[in-house]
Amino acid sequence: MQINPRITSLLALAALLTACTTTLTNKGTYYTDTSREAQYKDTRIRFLVMHYTEIEEKESLDVLTQQQVSAHYVIPDHPRQKAGEPIIWQLVPESQRAWHAGLSSWQGTTELNAASIGIENVNLGPIDTPQGRTWQPYPPEQVNAMIRLSKDIVTRYGIPPTRVVGHSDIAPQRKIDPGPLFPWKQLYDAGIGAWPDDATVAQELAGRDPHALADVQKLQQKLARYGYEVATDGVLDEKTRRVFAAFQMHFRPADYSGTPDAQTDAIAQALLDKYVPASAQEPARTAP
Numbered sequence: 001m002q003i004n005p006r007i008t009s010l011l012a013l014a015a016l017l018t019a020c021t022t023t024l025t026n027k028g029t030y031y032t033d034t035s036r037e038a039q040y041k042d043t044r045i046r047f048l049v050m051h052y053t054e055i056e057e058k059e060s061l062d063v064l065t066q067q068q069v070s071a072h073y074v075i076p077d078h079p080r081q082k083a084g085e086p087i088i089w090q091l092v093p094e095s096q097r098a099w100h101a102g103l104s105s106w107q108g109t110t111e112l113n114a115a116s117i118g119i120e121n122v123n124l125g126p127i128d129t130p131q132g133r134t135w136q137p138y139p140p141e142q143v144n145a146m147i148r149l150s151k152d153i154v155t156r157y158g159i160p161p162t163r164v165v166g167h168s169d170i171a172p173q174r175k176i177d178p179g180p181l182f183p184w185k186q187l188y189d190a191g192i193g194a195w196p197d198d199a200t201v202a203q204e205l206a207g208r209d210p211h212a213l214a215d216v217q218k219l220q221q222k223l224a225r226y227g228y229e230v231a232t233d234g235v236l237d238e239k240t241r242r243v244f245a246a247f248q249m250h251f252r253p254a255d256y257s258g259t260p261d262a263q264t265d266a267i268a269q270a271l272l273d274k275y276v277p278a279s280a281q282e283p284a285r286t287a288p
Contacts, residue, residue: 043157044095044114045116045153045159046109046115047116047164047165048119048153049100049112049118050165050166050177051071051100051118053074053120053124054124054125055124057122060120060122061091064120070099070100071100071119071120072100072117073090073117074088075121076088076089076145077123077138077142079142088145097113098113098117100113100118100167101113101116103174104167106170106228107162117157119146119150121138121182123179124136125179135179135181136181138181147187151190154191161192161193161275162194163227165227168246168249168250169228169250172229172242173239176249182250196251196270196274200270201267203270204267204269211262212261213260213261214265215234217234219260220232220234220243222269223243223268226271228247244264245257247267248264
């Protein structure tokens with residue numbers, strides 16, 4: 001049977017018109033046509049930032065919903081459950097900005113509120129006693145909820161390991177949360193965030209005493225390449241110490257004094273070897 005070319009053309013036109021119609025969305029006072037889609041695009045969400053609340057759950061929710069500070073999620077220290085799954089508070093839609101990071105910087109991006117999701121974990125943080133400072137631990141059920149939520153977020157947005165950070169990483173001059181007891185290694189084991197390989201750290205130490213002093217400028221340069229906002233002038237002032245302490249609290253929480261020791265230097269290099277391409281590991285230039 002011979003098909004009339006005119007009929008074929010009409011059918012093709014009808015199909016095209018139908019396809020176009022299905023991509024039109026009525027916005028009330030105009031239509032949008034989504035039949036064409038740009039190839040070059042990415043998501044607004046590029047970082048995941050962890051916090052602790054320093055106050056109990058009820059007070060945290062009051063503050064985060066009524067004052068000029070907010071977070072996308074709040075994970076209770078002992079989450080309620082439904083059908084065996086943890087219940088997590090969501091206070092801000094992921095499509096909207098939450099006010100959780102403040103003045104901040106990571107990997108050259110500033111004001112991370114605009115590019116991140118913030119998770120507040122109900123935790124009192126530092127507790128000062130007559131015997132000295134202690135820290136409230138993160139209960140297993142909270143860590144379980146944290147892993148479930150974080151895994152979902154980093155998977156959906158393709159957030160790389162080095163962009164799962166603490167408030168102290170992105171604002172080391174004014175913040176110390178989520179503290180030295182935060183379960184970074186457990187998150188890493190679950191596929192969330194970065195962690196150095198022990199074998200590489202040992203190799204980078206190359207027999208050095210872990211407590212021996214490292215070159216301040218070289219350590220500054222390594223942390224700057226990893227993502228921290230830090231001077232690279234070789235001066236061990238209080239600002240640099242705070243950055244060193246933030247890094248240690250994240251990756252070597254047994255000692256976060258801010259002292260630039262050989263073990264800290266080896267951990268920094270191990271992270272660069274694992275996560276940062278060699279082409280991006282050239283030392284940062286210092287001002288004349």
